[in-house]
Amino acid sequence: MPRYEIRFGGFGGQGIVTMAVVLGEAISLVEKKECVQTQSYGPEARGGATKSELVIDDVEVDYPKVQAPDVFVAMSRAAYLEYIDGLKDDGILIIDEDLVEIEGDLPDGIKIYKIPATRIADTEIGVKQATNIVMLGALTAITGIVTPEGLKQQIVERWPRFKETNLKALELGLKAGREAVPFSA
Amino acid sequence: MTESTPVLKHPMAKYIRSDRQPFIYCSGCSIGIVTGMIARAIDNLDLDITKTVIVSGIGCTGRTSGYFKTGTYHTTHGRAIAFAEGVKIANPELEVIVVSGDGDMAAIGGNHLIHACRRNIDMTVICINNFTYGMTGGQFGPTTEHERYSQTSPAPVGNIEHPFNLVKLAASSGAIFVARWTAVQARRATKSIEKGIQKEGFSFIEVIGACPTEYGRMNRFGDGVTMHKHLLEVAEIQNGLPPHEAELDYENRIVCGEFVNIEKPEYTAVLREMHKKLKE
């Protein structure tokens, strides 16, 4: 697989950085691909626009930051507006449909997936903090960037105490991703 | 019977680098007396000199460490306590003694002093307070009294600022042992230094000294002998007095004694406990 770039955007406290880190761990440690995770953050510990990114490659990753993401996962309006620039033509945009509305011009051929990750975490699991795992499940189903097994293994290893909740979140996210119908802007 | 010339040797000479004599101190200065106090305290406690570390900062008093025959270090200005903290934490078996002046410890090193009091790392800090920056020629410092003259607080007003009372400062910052003596109360001061060394925690001993060359000259206090006589006259021993009452009025009354003597968990002991817990 050639260089593949993923960008996550949201507000502080949503676990945006953690999403990229756990996915990076699964890709790097479980599936043994080359992978670099970076982030940018402001002075706010909560709120504000947060961005976290992954670059995945079969060979050594040279430039470590995302230049034109293949996928952008947007989980807040502010992050959507701030970080939508640069999304590749024919790229994938995944939004939490309760938090982000499509605004402004989008690149050509974009496939948009709407995943109600926060709602699923809140109502179906009862743990809002599991939103990022739901979204990771959806991302995995939509892009195939990591195997569900690889991601599952890493999630369990990272948070053994929350195994049950997280695996449920992952399953629901995978399901939401599989069932999501892409549409264009 | 062979004839031998009697050699006069100071009983404390064994701790002092003879190849660095004479001391740089002026005649009439108190720093030599305090150097003797430290040597006697080490001797009285029979400390293993190879396990004793003496640290000082910059200034006349800052030169003290270099006269001792043990592991000694002369830091940059104000940093003696910070250096000593690293030494003690890295090797808690060492006996760490810091000796420096009022400017070094209470002005440029003031922040390190108060935080070291709070942190409570086992060491003994001796501050020779002669109310001035002697080595640079006699400028006012953090303990110079209001309206005293110095090279930077000239007539007609003298010092515009007000001094720290180092006993109050150290006590309120959390030192577990705080004492003040004048340089002429050598036996009492030596005892306090010994107590400070024996206490497990941060001990602070202020020794009021004379700088006849600079501070004394500019404030017409007379020569070294006169200044030391004065210290004896105004020293008022009040052991156990609450530290906030330990006043220092150079002209009339210098309250001396041991004002704080408490127990509090010591940093390196707690750290060793932590190591033990983590091993279990």
Place this chain on the structure above:
Amino acid sequence: MPERVMFTMGDIACAEGALSAGARYFGGYPITPATEIAEWMSKRMPEVGGAYVQYEDEIASITSVIGASWTGVKSMTATSGPGVSLMLESVGLAVMTETPLVIVNIMRGGPSTGQPTRGQQGDIMQAKWGSHGDYQIIALTPASVQEMFDQTVQAFNLSEKFRTPVFVLADETVGHMRERLVIPDEKDLKLEYRKLPTVDPSEYLPFKADDDLVPPMGLFGSKYQFYATGLTHDERGYPSDKENVQIELVTRLNDKILKNSDQIIDLERFMLDDAKIAVISYGTPSRSAKKAIRDAREEGIKVGMLRLKTVWPFPEEQVAQLASEVDHIIVAEQNLGQVYYMVKAYASPTPVHLMAKPAGMPQLPHEILDKIKEIKSI
């Protein structure tokens, strides 16, 4: 400990490198973007029987590190540019008293408070010239998470070998990015430890150097007595205001780095063998340059890179040699030109072009590619 594999941050790789090198004392003060090193150390140091100590400021932090080092414990601090500004006084003290220690600077935007969460490479000259007086420094510039580990180990080795403070200068991107890190089995790590004196204590001259210009180090608590001072001192360690003592001491302190520079300088030659244009870069921009060079090579442009893994002592001879091999040199660094001036000094008459970027994002690969094409068309 056997080999371990982690997906982790540069800052944490650096901390683990220090622990693997045998560091057992960390004195520091929290500062973005180096806090992760402090946080990691606060947990890990006690686990290995060491100490994490948080001081009232960076001045106390580094001075305590000097104190700890004189007990024989490998010691370090980690900070960012504003913290280094405060530490520079004691960098001079460590140089003067020949104290092994490691200072990690996770470089952020400056001057002053600057951009705490954004990276830059603005502290290259600060590391070299920040403290007063004539001295040399060793500074390493890692470009990946693995190098954060490896070069921190190397920083300790060099500091021990040459009894001198060593900087690890990592830009924020390297400090905060996560990559796979392989921590080698401790048996496979080559570690240095300072020379200790072997003479009879009565004959010990604490600042008398051996042929390698480095004196064996007496330690607190050992049988050796010594006086170490920031004042100019003779071989006995005694202060002196004599001219010859000053000249001899300062010359030796400089020479022990400069004359041993072949043991210190670490460079990567990337696609340089037939290159007509050379990029000189370090840290994150060097990764952009790699991509740009690969792309340029696909277009048939003969370009390569000399990547500096150490910036101080400066690789004067290697840069001069490179300049004789190529037609142009491009210096890409995340500042307004610091290494650039050093390259210019040694590359003459080969033209040297600066690609400056005094901001949080390094030069992008396509920007460097454009520059390469522009230079090729000259």
